[in-house]
Amino acid sequence: MSPSLHASLLSVFGWVLRGSFMAGILIVLILALQFLMKNKLESRWKYLLWIPVVIRLLLPSAPESSLSLYNVFSLEAIAPGIHQQTQGLSFWHKWWKESGTESEIAVQAEPTFVAERNGLIREAAGATDPSQLSVHSQDRPMWWSGFKQLSFTNMLMLAWLSGVLILTVKTVCDQLRLKQALRTGRPIETPRLSSLFDETKLLLGVKRKVRFVASEHIPGPAVVGFYKPVVVISPRLLVTLKKEQIQYILAHEFAHIRRWDVAMNWIMHIVLILHWFNPLVWLAVHRARQDQEIACDACALDRLSPQKNNAYGQTIIHVLEHFSGSPHQPGLAALSATHKQLKRRLTMIKQFQKKSYHMSILGMTMILALGSVTLVDAKESDAKSTAQTASVQSEQDSKAALNKPWNYNLPEQITASSVNLASYTKEQEKAVKKATEAAKLIPAEDIKFIENEINRIKELTLESDDMYVLFHKYKDLNSGLDLSYWGGIQQYTAYEDYLNKADALEGSILEHPSNLPAGYTFSKARIEGPIEGKFINEVRAEGKKSGKPIYAKKIDWKEAATIRLEYSNGKDVLAISKSTLDSEGSTKKGFFEDDFPAHIYPKYVFWHTDKFEYSISTTTDMPKKQKIEILKAAVKE
Structure with a gap:
């Protein structure tokens, strides 16, 4: 990825x-x-x-x-x-x-x-x-x-993404089964039922084209789809209903269509998929579907005469006695209710008055009030504004740094290519932007503490060759990493200076190989301190325990993690490196070549021991055997 x-x-x-x-x-x-x-x-x-x-x-x-x-x-x-x-x-x-x-x-x-x-x-x-x-x-x-x-x-x-994918797959499968069940249904075309269907459709004010289908695979009354809705009813249920009861059921289903409830169910289902981990969202969708059914009853009763309220309620009871309801699916709106919900519905039906479905000043006021306090974000505090100002300044400093000479050496693979350098710069700008956003959420006093501590460490590393490891409480200010390193890098342009330092180190080092090809002379050297070891966990533990926004610890190291010597003949570069293998080590031992494509340079030969990796690279073709001999001559145990 x-x-x-x-x-x-x-x-x-x-x-x-x-x-x-x-x-x-x-x-x-x-x-x-x-x-x-x-x-x-x-x-x-x-x-x-x-x-x-x-x-x-x-x-x-x-x-x-x-x-x-x-x-x-x-x-x-x-x-x-x-x-x-x-x-x-x-x-x-x-x-x-x-x-x-x-x-x-x-x-x-x-x-x-x-x-x-x-x-x-x-x-x-x-x-x-x-x-x-x-x-x-x-x-x-x-x-x-x-x-x-x-x-x-x-x-x-x-885990969240897995849940989203699982629920999405389940939804697709459910919809395919629902479409298959709909295809097996039979259109209801009998004159008596068709006439009643059209009459009720006109009564509810539905102008869209709606199909009327009987299906045993979609039990009970339901509306399937919202773009081309279909009213589905079970044939076994139809034979138990009188004409007036069928009209009440159709009125309820047309109320679903008029109110676009299936479309709303899809929206709620999408929300549920995204927020599947939140039990309150599940509860909200469940309660909303219950309230939807009662609101649909109210919509149907608003179009029926008041004398039919009791008969409508008895019909709901009759239907639910023969049909327990289908599981909630986004693609349909089905007549269903639990015992507790049925009691609420019957109470509403009994007390229903036509004016209750129309505009409500109380209802409008409550929705507007809720929207005004919950559909807006919190106002940024002064502390956050200060933090944002500091982060903006950090971003400006970072952009300015792009135009300054680097105070360390970038990889030649980057500086030698305008494309690589542009890509490199783009990645840095992204990191700056993320840090800017993260700083908005950090208290101003923590931002100030971080700035002061970093300035202090910077001065210390400029005055000496000491190395410091910093633990970052706010990782986003450090490109998502909780640790960073100051110092511990020494660069040399004179071989004698490098050798004086290298001889004082423990472990193996690199030295000038006696069998170096003619024309190659020393160019530069680099020694780096370790970035792995027991001290890493110590710094993390001490940093977390301190509770500080940033925690710094000086690291005394005696053995280099990386050493690199570079030689040049004015045209080509030959580099010899030593680095520490990671904690997993390597399954490869001895000498082996890289497996990069043939056109990729430089070309490498690696030498793996139990703890270290030595390598030699050239920007021109050189036999593997010659590279191995040079590498052996350069390693001093």
Whole structure:
């Protein structure tokens, strides 16, 4: 999965979580209002109260207002950091980077720039050494490596997405079965029933073309479809009903068509699929379907004469005695009721008055009031405004950094290609934008603390060669990563300076190979401290325990994680590298060549030991045997 798709899914997931939280508060409020106003609010308006819930769940964004209910009940206050967690890139981004695509180089360098923007001078491990691209991932199953990096937020997102896919598949299957059942039905064309059907259709004011079908596979009275609706009734039920009773049932079904209830059921079902994890949404849809049936009764009674109210109610009882109702499906509106709901329906039918279905000042007032406080977002506080100002300044500084000379060396594979550099820059701008959005949700005092601490660490690393590991409470300010590195990178343009430092290190180092081809001279060297080890868990634990927005710890290291020597003859480049294998190690041992396509340069030969990977790369063709001999001569145990 590409990082852009992963980012999009995370964004959708964050929107769903936020909408679900807001709608949950609204649902509780509506249930409370319905309970308090149960004898004062007409049936139609009890159903219409659920419309703001559907709008809230589908609303991509809303204007801010000081009247918003979410000024009091906010997701950030109840679950701090949930927005940041749904914005970070972790598992899928890393997995994609291991896929071996040609655009890998540009993306792999992304942490480098984001690190620079946040003062994280330490580049992503191996970003300057293409020998580390996709090598280890070839030696073991990719899914296991990815699973180990799967964050809790990504696990939640995958669970949510799985639920959405399962419910979507179930919905499609149910609809296919429903269409098949409809195809097996027989059109009702008897003069008596056809005349009654047309008469009732005219009575309810339905002008659309509607079919009348008898089917045993769709038990009971129901409306199927909303674009080309079909009224379906069971033949076994038809024979038990009198003419007047059939008209009452048809009036109820035409009321569904007049009110576009099947279309509304589809919308509610889509909402339910997206928010399947929220029990309050399930409750809201269930109650809305119940209120829909009662509102439909009210619509039918409004077109019938008042003397028929009792007979209408008796017909409902008769039908439900022979037909228990079908499970709720989005593609139909079926006559159904539980015992408790039937009692509510009969009470409404008994007390129904024609004026109760018309405009209600109380109902309109309640819907407008609900919309004014729940269909608007919380007004941004002063603290958040300050944080946003700080994040905007950070973005401006970051953009300015694009036009400044780099204070570290970018990979030549990036700087040598305008396409790679443009892609690289684009990825950094995306990271800046995400950090800007994340900063809006962070308290101003935390933003200030982060700035001061980073400035302090920056000064320390400029004054010495010390290395610091930083734990980030707000990962989105660090490209979705909870750790970053300052210092620990030493670069040399004189071989003697490099060798003085390398000789002081523990473990194996690289030295000038005696069998280097003629014409090649030393160009530059690089030594990097470790980014893996026991200290990683220690920093995480200490950082979480401190509770600080950012926590820094100095790391003393004696053995380099990466060493790189580069030689040039003025035209071609020969590079020799040493790097630490990850904790999984490698199934490959000894010497082996890369498996990149033949036209891809530089060409590599790798040497894997139990702990380290040594490599030699050339930008020109050189026999494998010669590369191995040079690599052996360069490694000093």
